[in-house]
Amino acid sequence: MVRTQLIKPRIREILSRELPPELVSMLPKHWVQIGDVLILPLRPELEPYKHRIAEVYAEVLGVKAVLRKGRIGGEFRETNYELLYGSDTVTVHVENGIRYKLDVAKIMFSPANVKERVRMAKVAKPGELVVDMFAGIGHLSLPMAVHGKARVIAIEKSPYTFRFLVENIELNKVHDRVTAYNIDNRDFPGENIADRILMGYVVKTHEFIPKALSIAKDEAIIHYHNTVPERLMPKEPFETFKKTTREYGYEVEKLNELIIKRYAPGVWHVVLDLRVFKR
Ligand SMILES: C[S@@+](CC[C@H](N)C(=O)[O-])C[C@H]1O[C@@H](n2cnc3c(N)ncnc32)[C@H](O)[C@@H]1O
Structure with a gap:
């Protein structure tokens, strides 16, 4: 805990x-x-x-x-x-019935993100295909597969973090539902496949919106994280997302917006639940 x-x-x-x-x-x-x-x-x-x-x-x-x-x-x-x-500094941390093995000295595991890990366990639906573009050790992929019974494609670029992701899939016995890729998500070949996309990243997440749209089905849900200076809220980060989706022929509807934590003085880490659909 x-x-x-x-x-x-x-x-x-x-x-x-x-x-x-x-x-x-x-x-x-x-x-x-x-x-x-x-x-x-x-x-x-x-x-x-x-x-x-x-x-x-x-x-x-x-x-x-x-x-x-x-x-x-x-x-x-x-x-x-x-x-x-x-x-x-390698340990197994148990949270919400999930076993997360990680090297605490090298890999982030934020206590402030616990609500999001628990929330994601509830939003996933059995059988839907989730693509986690920034999987880490399975922070969000595992709750979705374990509790939500979703099928998950978990993409993680860092080879060191990826080793733990693979171990965690085994530890939580979800190898039949989770497939892990040790690549940059921009090189992921799947197109028009995801019912739901996780973009659990900060600072530069907007750079990955076009890739997320290419992975999304014609209609999909995207959980879009980013960091935003307080002076730009509440317009951002939705405005940037909307602008990009329009450029790529999609419309977007905001279903929900939550603050995850304070990221730096005057900067918040937020998550938006977005429904995107092709025009
Ligand atoms: C901060 S962790 C977030 C874990 C989890 N999504 C969460 O929200 O708790 C982000 C992970 O994305 C990985 N990452 C960064 N850029 C990536 C990319 N272009 N493709 C795939 N993984 C990437 C990092 O190595 C890191 O493990």
Whole structure:
């Protein structure tokens, strides 16, 4: 389970014997646990004690590795976490009855996206064909296949992340419904095949709209994620999507719009449920 919780008195008790009092009050009160790996946000003032702090959190919380929280970035949405304690950061995280194996040090798994993973488990319909253009380790593909009984084509470009995607398909016993491709989704050959498309990406998702339309059936649902500066909301990101769909001979209807999380100061990660259909 991903856990964000209040500091345990035991941690404070141990560390207050070793740290100056002003630093004890700066100890992280919230953290994220993925499987048996902890992601700890640490203030710069705690730098000289970071390894000992990580060790105490690990012992009290019973985890095998501790990472220092950093920013996620780049094409493959890689983490930039510093390993503070332990050596093995590969773990199996169970959420909503699904087993996600991943290397927490290298692959993002955002606790803020949990609602979306749960929501996608409910919207998928048995037998429909879903194409997940940014599959990751199966963040959204797995709930759709496991709970929604949908057939899923999961496309993931990073070879390292892809290894976990393949393992997770086996771990969750959905190999009869999920096919994984280790390619750039722009090279995916299927056309006019998908009932539903997942575009779980940020920052540049709009660049992939034409490809999504070519994969979509004449009528399809697209779950379109993107990051948007607050000053452009609520017109964006729908306006850009609509403009592109029109250029490609499609119409689009907005069914729903949800905020997933704050991405950066003044920038939101949102998801739009869109029905597209050929004119
Ligand atoms: C941030 S993860 C998102 C996982 C999941 N869709 C979600 O919303 O939780 C995006 C994934 O897309 C992959 N990716 C980025 N560009 C891609 C491309 N052009 N084709 C296929 N996969 C791509 C990245 O490697 C990464 O694993």
